[in-house]
Amino acid sequence: MVDKVTSHQSPVTSKKDVRISIRNLNIWYANTQVIKNVRLDIEKNRVTAIIGPSGCGKSTLIRTINRMNDIIPDAKVKGEILLDGKNIYGDDIDVVEVRKRVGMVFQKSNPFPKSIFENVAYGLKINGFISAGGRSASGGKKKGQLMERVEQSLKDAALWKEVKDRLGDSAFDLSGGQQQRLCIARALAIEPEVVLFDEPCSALDPTATAKIEELIQKLKKKYTIIIVTHNMQQAARISDFCAFLMLGELIEFDKTDKIFTAPSEKVTEDYITGRFG
């Protein structure tokens, strides 16, 4: 069988910079194959964008990287996704651990119906952090760190200044863009290594979008970032690498500059110049 995708040279220069390596990934929903033999290397501390027309499998692909597809009945995954060299679909893998290491921000902001503080603290609490006044179940080692971590996460998500005086307010009182940054803060709080963004700006206005884009640029210093986007300008603006997906196949994967200036495939060029999609 000719493996079309492997014919591309991986743009990632050095093997040791690879954080995630997707190998021969195939995904089916019931009997429909939605991802076909995808190979992709994700470099650490870089932003990798996944673009492609609607229904090409972008969201499916990104949701596989922290095993969120596990909760979809009838989804079947074949192939390997190596996170620091270890297959997250291996038999000895604890899904919960994978998701702690690979955080996710969803298309529609989905804060919990709790206070701003509790939203960010949620992931910390379930991982054993306790508030300063709370009782100590695990020997009090992490006591008192909760507030610090919540503050730091909100700062990292560029939201602290706007909410520091009203941490007890409901998360639903925030604007759409603020809610999405709250979700980013919530994901950052548990200090993942990789953060997945599944069209994080699709429901936001241009100002809020600009803030999130700026934020993503900053976050790549600390995290490896993968972003699915519908918006090609966005991919061009913020990503270092860009993967073009169509009908479940990886058509082209290269440095973003190259994809947008001199794509190797005709179909990529047609898509990014807006001839279809």
Place this chain on the structure above:
Amino acid sequence: MISRKLKEYIGFGILRLATLIILLALFAILYFVAVNGIKVINWQFLTQMPHSGMTAGGILPAILGTFYLVVCAICFALPLGVAAAIYLTEYAKQGKLIRIIRIGINNLAGVPSVVFGLFGLAVFVKFFGFGISILSGGLTLGILILPTIIRASEEALLVVPQSFREASLALGATKWQTIRKVVLPNAISGMLTGSILGIGRAAGETAPILFTAVTFYTMRLPRSIFSEVQALPYHIYALMTEGTHPETQIPVAYGTALVLVFLVLGIDSIAIVIRNRFRRRKKW
């Protein structure tokens, strides 16, 4: 040709009329019971034991009996029903088996209540040897209201947005943590609505407790869950069908009915207050 406007007017008129008829029926019942029952209601009626062959004195044992039966039914059915609903919606792999279980539960809701009474007699009274008691009657009523509670709980769980579950799981929460900390707090108000409906039904049913819990007359108030009790609906039934002094029994029956209606409304409003408190916190 009638104009579209007129059609709309007639359409809404019919809908409004239907609503009015229902309201009218409801108020007619309440009015009828109140007018006939209010005469016998006084403090003694609510707080004293009956005497003179049920024609005088109070109905305290029946009030307490119904209260105990309902509490027993809820204590049994609520945890069980909620647990089953959580399993069915959150854990079980959706497939043929789960569909059959659901059909079974729905059919349970359609079983005539007297059949539950016979079941309770055979299983709780005889087989487990609980005798005619609060426990037997409460368990029987519990089974009767299980389908209501399960269905309401399932619906309450299903309206919790999937995005909350995803957010929690993506933060490295286990399924159990997700259910306990995110799903349940947001479903609890709906679950309480289900139990409200259940309470109303449990308090008003006669047939299921007929062979399992009630007696027409006891000298003493119930002392344990193994005591047999008087209960309001059965008391009404007995007053209307037995005894030799209908002219004094019938007003007592209406008084009892009024008390029953208000007891159910009272329990319901407690649950509604709790539910509203939870609901105020949720905003999506």
